[in-house]
Amino acid sequence: QDTLLEVKNLHTGFNIDGRVHHAVKDVSFSVKPKEVVCIVGESGCGKSVMSLSVMNLLPKHNGKIDKGEILFEGRDLAPLSEKEMNAIRGKDISMIFQEPMTALNPVLTIGYQLDEVLINHTTISKEEIRRKSVSLLKQVGISRADQIVNEYPHQLSGGMRQRVMIAIAIACQPKLLIADEPTTALDVTVQAQILELIGKIQEEVGMAVLLITHDLGVVAEMADRVVVMYAGQVVEETDVDRLFYEPKHPYTKALLESIPKMDEKRDVLNTIEGIVPSLKNMPEKGCRFVDRCPAAMDVCREMDPILGETDKGHAVRCFLYEESFPQSSDKRAEVQ
Ligand code: SF4
Ligand code: MG
Numbered sequence: 001q002d003t004l005l006e007v008k009n010l011h012t013g014f015n016i017d018g019r020v021h022h023a024v025k026d027v028s029f030s031v032k033p034k035e036v037v038c039i040v041g042e043s044g045c046g047k048s049v050m051s052l053s054v055m056n057l058l059p060k061h062n063g064k065i066d067k068g069e070i071l072f073e074g075r076d077l078a079p080l081s082e083k084e085m086n087a088i089r090g091k092d093i094s095m096i097f098q099e100p101m102t103a104l105n106p107v108l109t110i111g112y113q114l115d116e117v118l119i120n121h122t123t124i125s126k127e128e129i130r131r132k133s134v135s136l137l138k139q140v141g142i143s144r145a146d147q148i149v150n151e152y153p154h155q156l157s158g159g160m161r162q163r164v165m166i167a168i169a170i171a172c173q174p175k176l177l178i179a180d181e182p183t184t185a186l187d188v189t190v191q192a193q194i195l196e197l198i199g200k201i202q203e204e205v206g207m208a209v210l211l212i213t214h215d216l217g218v219v220a221e222m223a224d225r226v227v228v229m230y231a232g233q234v235v236e237e238t239d240v241d242r243l244f245y246e247p248k249h250p251y252t253k254a255l256l257e258s259i260p261k262m263d264e265k266r267d268v269l270n271t272i273e274g275i276v277p278s279l280k281n282m283p284e285k286g287c288r289f290v291d292r293c294p295a296a297m298d299v300c301r302e303m304d305p306i307l308g309e310t311d312k313g314h315a316v317r318c319f320l321y322e323e324s325f326p327q328s329s330d331k332r333a334e335v336q
Contacts, residue, residue, distance in 0.1 A: 003071075004175055004208050005031040005054070010068035012046075012053045014279060020066070021279040023049040025232045027068075028307070031176065036202060036209045038223035038240075040216065040255070044276040046232035047212045051178050053078075054210075055095055056085045072176070091121040094169035098181040100161035104153040110137075110164050111149030114171060121172045136167040139204070141197060159190035166194075166201060173205050180212040195221055216259050220244065228252050231276055231288035234307055238314040248316040250293045287319070295320060 012024035024046045031037045039047050052058050054070050056077060070077040072093065077085070089095070097103050105113060114133035118124055124132055130149065137145035140163040153161055162182060169177055179198065183191035199222060202209050211222055219226055219240065226243045228236040228251065236249040247253050274292035282288065286301040293300070299319050307317040308325030 002033065003030045004033045004035075004073065005210070006069075006071040007050075007054065008069040008071065010050065010053060010070065011066040012049050012058065013064055013066045015062040015064075016280060021282065022066070023063075023232050023279055024053060026307075027229070027232070027234050029227045029234060029237055031208050031210055033175065034202075034206055034208055036199075036211060036222050036224045037227060038219045038225075039210065039212045039227045039229060040214065040219050041229035042214055042255075042276055044231075044278070045229040047214075047229055048180055049232075050229070051095070051180050051210065051212055055089060055093065055178065056080065056082075057095075090117055090169075090174075091172045092174055093176045093178065094172075094174040095178040095180065096162070096165045096169050096182050098184045100158070100165040101153060103165055104161060106153055109150055109152055110156075114149070114164075114168055117168055117171045132171075133167075136171055137164070139170070140164070140167045140201065141193075142167075157190075158186050159194060162186065162190075162194050163197065166197060170201055170205050170207070174207055176208045176210060177202070178210045178212070181214070182211070183218065184213075184215075198222070216255060228255070231282065233288060233317060234315075235289070235317045236315065237307075242314055246314075248310060248314070248321060249289075249318050250295050250320075251289050254292070287317075 007030070008028050010024055010027040011022055013020040013022050027046070027050055029037070039050065041047055049058070049063070053065055054077070058064065065078050068078065072088070077088070111130065111133050114136060115129050118129050118132055133149060134145045137148055142148055142160065142163055148156070156164065182198065183194050186194060195218060198209065211218070213219060223240040225239050226237065227234055228249065230251045236243070236247070236252045243252065244256065247256055277283065277288060283290070285304060287293070287296070287305050290296045290300045297319060305317045305319050305322065307315050308322065309315045310321050310324045
């Protein structure tokens with residue numbers, strides 16, 4: 001099957017006090033047409049920086065893609081100009097964020113903001129535009145669509161605003177929707193409704209979804225394939241069943257163990273001990289999980305583990321598995 005998005009070897013750096021720190025270091029993964037890929041990890045793992053890199057929305061003053069390719073239908077997005085990216089954003093690739101209020105313009109009506117996307121990216125006639133906007137709102141489950149088009153973002157609830165964002169995102173039938181923690185700011189019941197909506201829309205539009213989350217419940221619900229990130233790197237990648245039933249990386253295992261069990265009475269979540277190293281405190285060499293890993297060995301401090309496949313479609317970055325990589329010595333030679 002062909003690939004829609006292929007991120008290869010991505011390095012995204014931030015200039016802090018004159019030094020470049022990599023929030024994303026050597027990240028590679030791909031998304032096939034119509035596939036739902038979840039990127040999972042704790043906050044500070046580089047998930048959002050990765051998605052902003054793909055959309056070319058990094059903070060201009062200090063963030064920069066240093067290396068790597070972002071191939072969308074075979075075309076590298078990394079070197080594109082703002083103007084070229086504007087033609088792609090909202091049309092072929094759309095994005096929704098955690099807080100829709102920041103993405104919507106507070107002084108423009110919902111209808112105006114939907115119309116604008118259609119005017120910019122389609123050839124729909126002026127008379128048809130508003131009708132299309134109303135029908136998009138209905139598609140995302142807004143029944144009072146005729147009234148909502150004349151309202152402003154602050155007049156809507158958080159869940160309704162996220163529905164509006166989804167309507168804007170799908171207005172041009174994108175091939176890829178990037179959703180960065182789209183339900184994190186919402187109440188639990190609304191979260192479930194929005195996830196269900198994303199799933200329904202994904203099928204209707206036939207688009208792929210790159211869903212960024214820290215919530216393994218969301219992953220179980222939505223994902224076809226899962227990419228686990230830790231401290232700016234991919235540490236495991238596989239299909240959703242193998243992630244839950246045959247996790248390999250110690251970090252993935254710890255994440256799974258941190259999910260509260262149904263039969264456990266707990267007031268607090270089990271958490272993984274320790275914290276993700278901050279950008280400024282990233283170890284110079286060795287495995288970035290070493291200080292929190294129950295299986296750490298001497299070699300883990302001395303060399304960087306490489307990402308390799310243990311079985312077809314199941315990749316992991318950990319010395320516990322390197323022996324089982326095919327051609328592991330070749331791969332190791334490449335990075336040294
Ligand atoms: Fe743990 Fe070593 Fe594997 Fe890192 S490489 S996850 S420290 S065993
Ligand atoms: Mg984030």
